[in-house]
Amino acid sequence: MRLDEHPILTFQRGKEVSFTHDGKEMRGFEGEPIAVALHAAGVKVLSHSLVKHRPRGFFCAIGNCSSCLMTVNEMPNVRTCTEPLVEGMRVETQEGRGSLLGKD
Amino acid sequence: MLANSGYAEIEELSRVIPSKERLAKGAVAIAECLQSIPCNPCNSACKRGAFLAFKDINDLPTVDVERCNGCGLCVSACPGLAIFVVDESFNETEALIKLPYEFLPLPIEGKDVPALDRKGEIVGTARVVKVQNTKTMDRTPVIWIAVPKAMSMIVRNIRP
Amino acid sequence: MEKTEILIIGGGPAGLEAAIHAAGLGAEVTLIERDPFLGGQLTKQTHMFFGSYEQFAGVRGVDIAEKLKKEIEENPKIKVLLNAAVAGIYPDGVVTVSQKNKFLKFKPNRIIVATGAYEKMLPFPNNDLPGICGAGGVQTLMNLYGVLPGQEIVMVGAGNIGLIVSYQLLQAGAKIKAILEASPNIGGYLVHAAKIRRMGVPILTSHSVKEAYGKDFVEGVVVHQLDEKWAPVPGTEERMSCDVLCLAVGLSPLSEILWQAGCEMKWIPELGGHVAVRDEDLLTTVSGLYIAGDVAGVEEASAAMVEGKLAGMAAAESLGYSVEGLLEKKDSARSELAELRAGHSGDKIRGGIDRVERLTRGKVTC
Ligand SMILES: Cc1cc2nc3c(=O)[nH]c(=O)nc-3n(C[C@H](O)[C@H](O)[C@H](O)COP(=O)(O)OP(=O)(O)OC[C@H]3O[C@@H](n4cnc5c(N)ncnc54)[C@H](O)[C@@H]3O)c2cc1C
Ligand code: SF4
Ligand code: SF4
Ligand code: FES
Numbered sequence: 014m015r016l017d018e019h020p021i022l023t024f025q026r027g028k029e030v031s032f033t034h035d036g037k038e039m040r041g042f043e044g045e046p047i048a049v050a051l052h053a054a055g056v057k058v059l060s061h062s063l064v065k066h067r068p069r070g071f072f073c074a075i076g077n078c079s080s081c082l083m084t085v086n087e088m089p090n091v092r093t094c095t096e097p098l099v100e101g102m103r104v105e106t107q108e109g110r111g112s113l114l115g116k117d
Numbered sequence: 118m119l120a121n122s123g124y125a126e127i128e129e130l131s132r133v134i135p136s137k138e139r140l141a142k143g144a145v146a147i148a149e150c151l152q153s154i155p156c157n158p159c160n161s162a163c164k165r166g167a168f169l170a171f172k173d174i175n176d177l178p179t180v181d182v183e184r185c186n187g188c189g190l191c192v193s194a195c196p197g198l199a200i201f202v203v204d205e206s207f208n209e210t211e212a213l214i215k216l217p218y219e220f221l222p223l224p225i226e227g228k229d230v231p232a233l234d235r236k237g238e239i240v241g242t243a244r245v246v247k248v249q250n251t252k253t254m255d256r257t258p259v260i261w262i263a264v265p266k267a268m269s270m271i272v273r274n275i276r277p
Numbered sequence: 278m279e280k281t282e283i284l285i286i287g288g289g290p291a292g293l294e295a296a297i298h299a300a301g302l303g304a305e306v307t308l309i310e311r312d313p314f315l316g317g318q319l320t321k322q323t324h325m326f327f328g329s330y331e332q333f334a335g336v337r338g339v340d341i342a343e344k345l346k347k348e349i350e351e352n353p354k355i356k357v358l359l360n361a362a363v364a365g366i367y368p369d370g371v372v373t374v375s376q377k378n379k380f381l382k383f384k385p386n387r388i389i390v391a392t393g394a395y396e397k398m399l400p401f402p403n404n405d406l407p408g409i410c411g412a413g414g415v416q417t418l419m420n421l422y423g424v425l426p427g428q429e430i431v432m433v434g435a436g437n438i439g440l441i442v443s444y445q446l447l448q449a450g451a452k453i454k455a456i457l458e459a460s461p462n463i464g465g466y467l468v469h470a471a472k473i474r475r476m477g478v479p480i481l482t483s484h485s486v487k488e489a490y491g492k493d494f495v496e497g498v499v500v501h502q503l504d505e506k507w508a509p510v511p512g513t514e515e516r517m518s519c520d521v522l523c524l525a526v527g528l529s530p531l532s533e534i535l536w537q538a539g540c541e542m543k544w545i546p547e548l549g550g551h552v553a554v555r556d557e558d559l560l561t562t563v564s565g566l567y568i569a570g571d572v573a574g575v576e577e578a579s580a581a582m583v584e585g586k587l588a589g590m591a592a593a594e595s596l597g598y599s600v601e602g603l604l605e606k607k608d609s610a611r612s613e614l615a616e617l618r619a620g621h622s623g624d625k626i627r628g629g630i631d632r633v634e635r636l637t638r639g640k641v642t643c
Contacts, residue, residue: 016423020221020448021256021323021337024423049422057407057494068493070407074414076311077395077531080405094414097313120462121482123435123474152467153620155579156327158335174329175620194335196325197468220448237477255337257325274475 015053030100047093047104048074048081059083059093060107083107119151124235127270134270135182144187144204144213148178149273150197162194189215189249193257203269212269213246218260223248224277232264233274241268243275281307281356283592284372284385286363286534289317290578291570292391293345294585295592299389300354302593302600307383308355309374311362315349316342317393318571319578321416323445327466328579331613338578339420363392366538370565387565387592390535391585394528394549394571399433402488408495412442412525419449427521431498432456435480437465439525443473446523453478454517459485459503466622486522487514495522528575535572538563547629548574554633557611558591559584567592574633576618576626583613 016024027043034056041050048059048071058068059081072080076095085091086103089111093104119125135145146167148159153175160168160178167185168178187202198217207213224230224245232243243262250258264272283299285292288310296308314320322338333341349355361376372388374381396411398404408427412434418424430451432443435458443453456473461483463470474480487499487509502513529550536542540553541562552574553561560567569588570581587610594603618627 014425014428016419016425016449018221019423020219022339022420022423026423045422049418049424052418052426053424059407062405067405068407069405070410070494071418072398072410072414073396074410074417075395094417095312119467119471123463123467123470123480125471149471150468152622154327154466154468154622155329155617155620156334157329158325161330162335173619174616175623195468196327196335197466198472199468233475233477235471235475237475 030098032098032100032102032104034104035106041098043100044097046074047083047085047091047096047098047102049094050098051093051104058106061109063109066108082111084111089113125149125151130270133180135180139182140203140205140269143206144189144202145182146180146185146187146189146191146200146202148180148191148195148200150178150195150199153177154197156196158194158196159191159200162191164190187215189259192217192259193254198257201273205266205269207263210266211244211263212266213261213263214243214269214272215259215261216273216275217257218275219257222277223250223258224260224275228277230262230275230277232262232268232272233276234271235273237274239276240271241265243272245275245277278371279307279381279383281305281383281385282596283307283387283389283589284309284383285389285391285589286372287317287391287393287570287572288312288315288357288359289391289393289570289581290319290341290345291393291572291581291585291588292317292389293349294582295389295391295567295569295589296355297345297348297352298586298589299593300352302590302598302603304354304593304596304598306355307385308349308357309361309363310357310359313360315346315357315359318413319345321413321420322441322578323420323448324441326578328577328617332579332582332617334579341578363534366534366566368539386596387567388538389567389569389585389588389592390572391568391570391581391588392531392534392572394575395531396524397527397529399486399524399526401486403491403495404489406489406491406495407493408491408520409489409522409524412438412523415521415523416442416445420445425449425451427519428452429454429519430521430523431500431517431519432523432525433486434458434525434527435463435465435470435482436525436527437469438528439523440465440469440473442523442525443478444469447473447476447478454519455484455500456480457484457486457500458482459507461505485509489522495519498522528571530572530575532572535561535566535568538566540566543633545574545629545633547625548633552629552633554635556635558607559588560591560595565595574626574629580614580617580626583610583617586610587614
């Protein structure tokens with residue numbers, strides 16, 4: 014959920030942009046981390062683990078823990094908690110290590 | 118007990134609650150700050166020098182109740198939001214409490230709101246007398262509420 | 278190869294103060310920060326800080342960050358690189374930095390490491406479910422980007438971070454089901470505890486998480502009571518639904534680059550984990566390499582700023598820079614630190630520091 018009113022803070026957001034998540038059209042604000050835009054849109058599962066395929070979400074949100082790795086524009090292992098959102102990005106849930114060859 | 122539940126029992130507060138006589142005379146600050154921590158803005162906020170000088174930054178604050186006139190300047194300056202002003206001379210039946218409140222929406226002057234104790238439980242009704250939110254308060258508004266006199270040491274929060 | 282006199286790694290309160298004071302003596306400084314902004318942890322703190330006037334007591338963390346940032350921007354002796362992460366410090370004194378798609382190499386005369394800390398994890402079944410996250414992660418989402426991570430939160434840890442992040446969640450409009458604390462007493466400042474408690478949030482001491490449950494993300498936790506020896510009391514299990522389980526169970530110094538640089542490290546639990554052995558100027562056992570802030574021992578922003586000030590002055594001094602009364606300034610920084618660590622809450626920190634500080638003058642240890 015996005016906060017509009019806050020007793021202490023005011024939020025400066027970039028311009029609204031569209032991107033896709035697993036092919037589905039979504040909207041977010043330019044420059045905010047990809048994982049933030051996904052979370053605001055209700056997406057909590059960012060990848061599945063290597064061996065047991067368990068769902069993974071963000072943990073540290075500062076680029077330390079690798080819990081948020083996703084495939085972005087066909088590039089696997091992008092830390093989406095710090096990578097800024099750009100218009101037209103193709104963001105995909107990553108399975109295990111991901112593949113440099115893309116999905117097909 | 119404050120140390121394991123987060124709320125102080127009345128007995129634990131005896132050190133900071135002014136005498137009956139002083140309370141009856143009018144507004145006075147009560148610093149519910151009972152643990153030694155490295156902090157002293159209360160001391161610098163008071164223009165009347167009513168917070169006794171700190172020898173060490175870890176000292177507990179002490180209000181000189183004879184110097185304090187209950188102006189409330191220190192309420193929004195305390196990072197622990199631990200200072201309240203109580204005025205038992207407000208009127209025949211009610212006491213006035215000034216408390217810090219950093220949430221939205223702010224209460225509306227003149228309205229009745231639920232009054233909460235130190236545990237956050239509803240213990241009665243409070244009338245919002247004034248909402249102070251000046252620039253110097255820097256986003257820590259001070260709410261003035263009127264409660265029955267018997268509740269002056271019980272009510273410490275509201276829910277607008 | 279890029280040249281700079283003093284390279285500072287990390288733009289939190291420690292790194293910012295180090296830069297300001299090193300440049301204040303006349304040194305050329307380069308400040309490297311991996312985030313797209315300066316301020317470190319300060320940028321997420323909506324509450325007024327403790328401490329005294331010298332450490333901006335009564336000012337909100339976010340506003341302290343703005344003040345320091347402005348000073349840095351106005352100082353022509355300080356060069357700032359944002360979005361730049363230090364990858365390593367090599368034996369020949371070369372520091373490698375990756376900035377976006379660029380790879381830079383620095384050969385500084387002095388280095389100050391001020392990388393801060395990272396959050397600890399807690400072991401329990403299903404602790405990897407989405408929705409279980411660190412307190413810092415929650416703060417980043419909520420206070421930097423204005424996105425609420427969930428509606429119903431269970432917080433683990435009643436230290437200052439657990440208490441403050443709970444308060445910030447309330448300010449952002451979330452409901453806190455409970456704050457769980459394994460120890461029989463609240464570890465954070467009791468004034469913070471009191472302001473959350475009077476909002477109606479239960480603080481359950483001697484309680485912890487047994488396990489989390491949920492299919493694709495966390496749907497709740499099983500909470501149980503602990504006895505005096507921290508052993509679970511059978512039959513006290515209780516289910517508590519939530520959509521975020523927030524862990525605030527402590528920080529550890531982010532010290533990889535100190536290990537890599539070859540600093541002598543010591544395990545000091547009171548300071549959060551492994552920390553570098555240092556002298557009273559915060560110089561480590563590697564020549565020319567200083568530390569400051571949480572990486573030198575997890576404390577508070579107030580102490581981080583004073584350490585930054587001290588390390589910044591000491592590093593510049595070692596390059597031959599000086600100002601009127603430098604010795605007194607360094608001594609007064611040291612007494613500010615002693616004062617911050619003097620009270621009851623500073624006992625642990627003092628004990629820890631005594632075991633890693635190698636005094637080269639004055640009092641002799643071991
Ligand atoms: C919820 C919470 C509440 C707090 N409340 C208070 C309070 O009331 N009063 C108080 O005094 N303190 C408080 N603190 C503590 C305070 O925020 C920290 O002690 C302080 O920020 C430490 O400063 P630092 O500069 O060492 O580290 P940080 O602020 O963590 O900054 C470190 C910086 O280094 C950067 N970095 C790390 N690694 C690299 C690398 N390899 N390359 C480039 N850059 C890197 C990071 O991105 C970061 O910006 C609080 C902390 C938290 C989490
Ligand atoms: S209420 Fe006014 S006079 Fe009394 S201690 Fe606070 S600032 Fe001083
Ligand atoms: S400013 Fe508030 S928290 Fe700090 S010492 Fe004074 S009363 Fe206590
Ligand atoms: S959530 Fe930890 S690296 Fe992204």
